[in-house]
Amino acid sequence: MASVASPAPSATSPRHILIVENIAAQAQMLSHILEVEGYQVSVVDNGQSALEMTARIRPSLVISGVKIPEMSGYELCRQIKAGPGLSQVPVILVTNLSDPNEVLLGLQCGADSFVIKPYERSHMLARVEHALSNRDVAHMPEDGPPAEIFFHGERHQISASRTQILNLLMSTYDAAVQRNNELHESRQQLRERTSEVLEVNRFLDSMIEHIPTAVYIKDAKQLRYVRVNSAEEQLTGISREDMVGKSVHDLFGQEEADRFTAQDHRVLASGIIEDIPEDRFFSHSKGMRLLHTRKVPVFGEAAEPTHVLGISQDITQKKELEKVIADLHSALKVRADDLEATNKSLESFTSAASHDLRSPLSVIGGYAGLLEKNYASCLDENGLHYLSVIGKRVKSMARLIDDLLSFSRLSLQEVQKTDVDMNGLVAQVVADLPVSGPGANKPAIQLGMLPSAPADTGLLRQVWVNLLSNAVKYSRHTASPLIEVSGRVEGGEAIYSVRDNGAGFDMAHCDKLFQVFERLHTDQEFEGTGVGLATVRRMVTRHGGRVWAEGVVDQGAVFHFALPVQGG
Known part of the structure; x- marks a missing residue:
């Protein structure tokens, strides 16, 4: 300097x-x-x-x-x-x-x-x-x-x-x-630090003692137990009084003791944690168990390991459950393969049945048309009525075949979700609806603000078509038919409702509404095939959603469906 x-x-x-x-x-x-x-x-x-x-x-x-x-x-x-x-x-x-x-x-x-x-x-x-x-x-x-x-x-x-x-x-x-x-200050600080250390030690002792995982400590020289917690006692079936001061060779079988000792020596020699994912162990109280064990070297001031800390988790039940789950997965895969084969067979059958049913219907319809065209003058009033009934039934049967074919294919159609603008979609459906017929009153349709939702646009369009068509059909005999469409977000779901003031239904039969072929009104009252609402439920449930309805006879009905908007 x-x-x-x-x-x-x-x-x-x-x-x-x-x-x-x-x-x-x-x-x-x-x-x-x-x-x-x-x-x-x-x-x-x-x-x-x-x-x-x-x-x-x-x-x-x-x-x-x-x-x-x-x-x-x-x-x-x-x-x-x-x-x-x-x-x-x-x-x-x-x-x-x-x-x-x-x-x-x-x-x-x-x-x-x-x-x-x-x-x-x-x-x-x-x-x-x-x-x-x-x-x-x-x-x-x-x-x-x-x-x-x-x-x-x-x-x-x-x-x-x-x-x-x-x-x-x-x-x-x-x-x-x-x-x-x-x-003097150092001594006072030492007393305070000693008190703090004792408090920390008491906390650690309490935590180790009550932790549900087995914990034990062995000295590095003779590999004798110096500390075990209650979970280790329960796992081994040996009291701590009988474990502390003993080695594994004093407590367990020769093969197990040799394996445990070799693990301890590896940890002490390497100075790093050893993870043993699966280690078989015979418990005095529980029989053969499967353990996941971690062994940790504990170092002293001389930078040499002084103890081995062991932490063992009994994974016997977990492994048994994993095997059960694996077996279930295998069974489910077999079931899924069977269902896929069944669906393919069903699709083939549906197509064949559709063709086989359409052929005679076409013949019946064709001959009924020829009979009406060429021999109408030869038929009395009852004969003409019979021809009319045959024609209507042929058309109804054709619609039913089309609806069943569409319904059966819903389970095979892949759902491709996008963020659907529900306001625009419903407006398009309303614009395309045949809202009136002979002798029917044109309904007023009020559209509220509808939240968007992740969905398949094509499938969802059919849901709205079916629900709105039903509302128009069942309210057409009302003096001032009114249809209200509304929506809201609630509890992670977008909920949509279609309300009408038409014929309504008896809530005692509500469970039949969404089943195939189940109808609460006759053909003479309202035409239909009994497949439309079943189709609605299948399309909504394929989106992970749900459907339900409320109604009062002659006072109208409201149909709801909900789609998930969180994680959908």
Whole structure:
């Protein structure tokens, strides 16, 4: 460290302090403390340079460490006190004061004060002010021979003045008091930390004891149990009194004990956690079990493992359930394959049946048409009525075949969901509805704001067509038919409703509404095949939704369906 020299101080200049310290960080810290208080500071990093600078600038005070290069702090102090015109320069020695001989060395070299490392700012400044204030008093000449003291059985002569000796001893006493206070504070902190550690240990003990997973600890030298919790007792069927202090060879079978010991040795040798996903173990209370075990090395201060921590989870039931689930999955796969084959057979049958049913219907319809065209004049009123009934039934049967074919194919059609603008979709369906017929009153249709939902647009269009067509059909004999469409979001679902003021229905028969071929009105009242609402339910449930209805006879009905909007 380069020295910083200054000219000799004048009467009005700030008092000059020379710092002798070879550790740069400590020198910089002390310089800052003194400069903030207005002192002029110079710094050197060895005893020889400090002696030369002291002779040159005659500082007001020298603060020196005792272990410095080229010349110890004690020798530096002795030479300063012996130098011409320098004996009145006070010297403060900064030391750990770890050896009682340091006090004697300080007295012999004539030091004025001690400051013990590590020092506080206020304590250092107090010693500096004391040394500077007593500079002239401490070195007044005294008559009489040097003082003699006995220390460790030896006689020592101290040539320093009695005031200087007193100041040094007082600073030493002050330092001892400071160290004693620090020791008292350290002891108090140690008691507090010990109390905290004990509290933490009690918490950990309670947590380990009551955790439902088996936990045990073995010493690294002999692999004997030193700690087990209640879950380990329950798992092994052995009390902790019988386990603690014993090894696995004292408690378990030879094959198991050898395997467990080999695991422990691997963990201690590698110093890393070993995970054992499946380990068979015979429990004294539960029989053969399957464990998932983690073994953890516990390190001491010497960075060597001192213990092995084991954490074992009984996964016997879990593995049994996994096997059951795997068997179920296999069975379900077989069932799914059977269903797929059945669906394909059904589709083939439906297509064939549709063709086989359509052929005779076409023949019947064709001959009925020819009969009406060529022989209508030969038929009386009953004959014409019979032809009309045949024609209507042929058309109704054709619609039924089409509806059944569409219904059967719903389970095969893939649902492709997108975010559907329900307001736009319903508006298009309403625009395309045949809202009137012979002798029917045109209904008023009120559309509320409808929330969007993830759905297959094609399937959902058919849901709205079926529900709105039903509402139009069953309200056409009402004087002022009214259909209201509304929607809302509730509990993770978008709920839609179609309300009419038409024929309604008896709630006692509500469970039949959504079943194939089940109708609550006759063909003479309202035409239909009995498949439309069943189709609605199938399409909605394929979206993960639900349908339901409410009604009162001659007061109308409301049909609801709900689609999931969260995670759909």
